[in-house]
Amino acid sequence: MGNAQGIGAAVKRKEDRRFLVGRGQYTDDVTLPNQSFAVFVRSPYGHAKVNGVDAKAALAAPDVLAVLTGADVAADGLGGIPCGWLVKSKDGSNMVEPPHPALAQGKVRHVGDPVAMVIASTKAAAKAAAALVEVDYEPLPAAGLLANAIAPGAPQVWDEAPGNVCFDWHIGDPATTDAAFAKAAHVVELDLVNNRVAPNPMEPRAANGSFDGANDQYTLYTTSQNPHLTRLLLAAFTLKVPEHKLRVIAPDVGGGFGSKIFHYAEELLVLWASRRVGRPVKWTSDRMEAFLTDAHGRDHISNAKLALDADGKFLGLRVHTYAAMGAYLSTFAPAVPTYLYATLLSGPYDFPAIYAEVKAIFTNTVAVDAYRGAGRPEATYLLERLVEQAARQLGMDRVELRRKNLIRADQFPYQTQVALQYDIGDYQATLDLALAQGDYAGYPARAAASKANGKLRGFGMSTYIEACGIAPSALVGALGARAGLYEAANVRVHPTGSVTVFTGTHSHGQGHETTFAQLIADRLGVSTDQVEVVHGDTDRIPFGMGTYGSRSASVGGSAIVKALDKIVDKGKKIAAHLLEASVADVEFKDGQYRVVGTDRVKAFGEVAFAAYVPHNYPIETVEPGLEESAFYDPKNFTFPGGTHLVEVEIDPETGVVEVASVTIADDVGVIINPMIVDGQAHGGLAQGIGQALLEEAVYDAEGQLTNGTYMGYCMPRAADLPNFKVGNHVTACTHNPLGVKGVGEVGAIGVPPAVINAVLDALAPLGVTDISMPATPEKVWRAIQAARAGKGA
């Protein structure tokens, strides 16, 4: 594109210097004058009545400013934490939407549910006083596990939700699906669990609220992926103050993976408490608190059936899923197992019939909401386990079975049976690329080498699709979203030609300060050093819906491009005046306005300067200045897809699974920065492999999280992972101006079933047919023992 830093260039991340030298500014780094500190008293029970809270001793402790409880929250009229998505049941009734007070009122419903907030002038004093708050709990039977919560006679999380059912939803056509199964030559069935995982961003959540009584002005620093939505929910639902009196700043944020999308009670409480105590109030989660209070991901129990004809062509899919919601509905929770899950069940395949039913279930646990991939990993895991099982059961080649059923490149746009319309893709191409890069042909030799070393080698794959860039607003509104899902941008060209970009997306690891600067470099011909990208401050940025669902480039980047188009057009009018030419005769290319077919040019910088020093200027028709805003609401989701290949080596004596190789070929659309795309793929793969082999947030029946520390919860480390081979095959998205699709989640979506399929492939000769995630050493060893015992018997 004529610019070495433009679209497609592997520009090094501009933001990394401050992160690498420890000079990032995170929420907990913000200490305001007269700062005070909050510590929460949280329920140790999964379910209990709260008969009383005695704060006398805590209030008498040194340096304590206040102890606030649910009664204070009620007395001050704070709103409950709202859910941002309404899902209706099959019968048309609304989901059960129970109240979610910021501090518990009458009952606690999960371990970690906040009961009281202790504010003191030091964190140590607040912590010491919190230990003095006496809460009179009356423990109640709990539904700590999804499997318990759906059992007949299970303890009730909410009286208003019989059977703990939040909603009973469906999608697809049951009649055509029944017909498909009726004529099927083969039916393959699996019962599957998608394991609950804790998000574990490197930076725990934090919030620092301050109230300026002289101006009735609130300021919140918070670890948020979308500060504008947080402001909107605070203004409209929870704090209930005018939006212009509330500034939300999400400074550097150390990872989110979804868990920092949502509006959490602590954000409301620090603002409210600041008004009460007359000092800024800061709360910073510790790691154990994070395990107990950050919204978790996944947690599904499903039954899936695949109907095939005699040749292995897919005829139909029938799915029944129970999805845990936790005790309260988090911001996007109902959308995750419905519109982000069941709508993806067609995968990259041509399915004539699909019917899916989803029951959302309350449990006495922290909320379950979007976590890297959000619904799409659950859909992909189900489908790819099922397809692999079909290949095994029918004795067909796993690659050929997929190839036979993949949507062909000439079938786009492709309308699925579950609402989505895929605009473009080339699934055969990514399949072929992955097989070539992963040397699939050489697999038998590698398997033989492993065998010679006493190891069992397995090959697993998944061909997947995802939906990114969640939008358009009109569609999501019809599906129950209570917010729009467009994006906003403001591009300010300074008189000397440098550029500040204000984006409503939020970067918490994605590298927007680099990739968005590349868009400016590409369009305006300036160096990325001349561009600053500003995000995360509602007072500086027009509006925005934040970063999640791999939406930043496709939606936020498109908004920036729209604003840039306006800048270029305005500049053209100014340049035409300066060049004494007609606007129609001026073109803009490589940072220069040129009278077409001549050597008469004005550099972009000269035009910018003229806009601010309009001595010689078309002042009658063009305003001075060079700054433009744009909102962009996409026409459709984007649909990245691809093929992931995994080889594992299993030690049959111990059950240890080693990931021997990972090869992926994705189509993430046009690539802005290949280095960042690779990095996003790597991070997603690490989390996907983590879910498949290492991670599980384990609640017991009473609702106790049994492994909420890093001594028990196993995060993936570099040594657990091989070097990844990442390839890309690009088909450009048809409906956004950049042709981008999104890459933030592909690894976490595509790889878990490939890992488990590889484990099962390795164990198949022993007779093992099923294993659940995470495939821990003991689980694998037990599967081997059971298979051997079965064979012997």
Next chain:
Amino acid sequence: MKDFEFHRPASIKDAVALVAGTSGAKYLAGGQSLLPVMKLDLAEPPALVSLARLPGLADIRVDGGTVAIGALCTHDQVARSADVAKAIPALAALASHIGDAQVRNRGTLGGSVAHADPAADYPAALLGLGATIVTDRGKHAADSYFKGLFETSLADGELVTAVHFPVPRRAAYAKFAHRASKYAVVGVFVAETAGGVRVAITGAGATVFRSAAMEAALTSSMTPGALDGITVPADDLNADAEASAEYRAHLIGVMAKRAVAALR
């Protein structure tokens, strides 16, 4: 974490006196076990007596048939010691797999031995080699030192100053690490010593223990195959989310064979 007094004495005598002078006071070496539990308010010692300034406790000496390692030697120091690697390569290798790099840079031999965590690695080497624990007031044989869960034969306030490891003819340590914590789920130390074959097992029980059956089998034939069919009963073994007692019993057999195969 509660407030506490902090002392940094310059002599063993002063350190011992300081701990004796305050009920509940603790020695602080590398802090890799004590500080985490203090941060969680699970231990609230009123005073910490840092050993950092005590002279002469961070030396490694090889003297004839004994490797003497000062209590304040870090795991990393032991792992990287050419003298240890030459005399008892299994001991250097064991130290190189404790925890992670941060733990190895701070954690000490003396701290590990005094703490006696049931899943720590060093106890397997001490018991497997028949080491001697040297303190400010005497000596303890490893065979009678590890008494139970976090329990040793140290008296109140007794300070470990060094451990003397007899150099074996051959030894090896095989560890099955907890995926998250990297502690030993099962670790087996096998040694051919002047006093016979010793097999010490850590991570699996309340404290490190020897397997007489394995020692007898390996005395007859120092081969992995000699351990075929020899099991350690699962009854008294640890069980947790990472590994059931039955799985640990199985892993003891596997790790013992791997240690035998790795003897050098």
